[in-house]
Amino acid sequence: MEASVKIKVPFYDLDPMKVVWHGNYIKYFEKARCALLEKAGLDYREMERLGYAFPVVKMSVKYINPSEFGQELEVSARIVPCENFLHIKYLAKDLKSGEKICSAETKQMCVSIENKTSCFELPAIIKERICR
Amino acid sequence: MEASVKIKVPFYDLDPMKVVWHGNYIKYFEKARCALLEKAGLDYREMERLGYAFPVVKMSVKYINPSEFGQELEVSARIVPCENFLHIKYLAKDLKSGEKICSAETKQMCVSIENKTSCFELPAIIKERICR
Amino acid sequence: MEASVKIKVPFYDLDPMKVVWHGNYIKYFEKARCALLEKAGLDYREMERLGYAFPVVKMSVKYINPSEFGQELEVSARIVPCENFLHIKYLAKDLKSGEKICSAETKQMCVSIENKTSCFELPAIIKERICR
């Protein structure tokens, strides 16, 4: 399963080098992840209703090219099959040229909201929806 | 009642002009407000315990001088006596020279968390603590 | 002259009350302002090319209703005729119901980049473009 969002680089995300500050890509990845989970019928309110939260426990980012004010990016997110974590890979590209801007991956652990315990395996209902 | 915090301008708050992006001062004012409310025994968890939330309903900011990477600021917040709102004024100054950077004010309405209704007057317990 | 942008409230803009943190609307207003200035042929790189910067010197915001995760907003910006400042008014509304979320205004002073002096009147070339 995969989903993507378009981002037009806003002024407030720039740093003094006139490129997007590296920490701001985390927001772009989250937008793509939310689009993906919405597509899977699992946005954060639905997860809460099901009794689970999915805190990010690992994240890695590889920065390839900078991006500038007004540049249009396409940021995609796709599920990596995994028994134990919600594992997602991301790619941000220039919308027109396809030039790679940065790639990333995150692992999210499943936590039961009620008893605050970690689930060492993804609950069946979650697996079903993200593996469609 | 008054309180202040020190801010050393971080890199990630700068914009392409190499000065603090105007929207980031809102965070500095909030830090000063939190210090003030903590001093009054009213930090956001205590307010929650008392059953109230204080959403900002009005804010105005006057920008006087820019501030730069590493510059040390002192940001103060003080209560303006007011029956109906939590009314606070702010001033951000250069810590050494005293040069004014920006000033602001906010008004926060009191909302009862339980029945989601606005209080048109500040509850007695709130007034007592902030007027000490 | 007027322009507007659509915002789908992202998770990372929420606060513990599960609504957009008040300081984040400044980013939404900036997005609308940038759309407006782009329409006027005056995006920040063109302004820089013309030799001017437009720092915000005054900003006021009135918060009317909260907005939630995934809510779709329309944020509009329009020029207020003014000899001395770039004066812009903003309105953020729920995209579907039209319910007002917040309104704001900003004043930006014109500064000559070369000699760092403030212009007490907007340069003719700027006035022309924004008054079309």
Added chain:
Amino acid sequence: MEASVKIKVPFYDLDPMKVVWHGNYIKYFEKARCALLEKAGLDYREMERLGYAFPVVKMSVKYINPSEFGQELEVSARIVPCENFLHIKYLAKDLKSGEKICSAETKQMCVSIENKTSCFELPAIIKERICR
């Protein structure tokens, strides 16, 4: 070489789970890195003066425990000896209990500002200062 900063978790860094949003730790790590580089006599303006920029090209973060409003953290950064990159490791801990909150590492490439080329080895002047 090592340096650390103290962070009191601000309200505006919290997410709807009432803990610091995972992307905001990047700012805490940057604060620690800036303290480290300042100690080495290499803050971002000095680097600029020497003709170099140091964009982050890789970053990984491991989230161990959440942190809450008002919690006091100590975030440390230390140089990992490396010929080709500015390689830094980070650790955020609860200031009092020492409980680990999250750890991270970044690699920054050295770029010559004048001719926009990457340096495949750190310049001698940089190595000297960070290896003291």
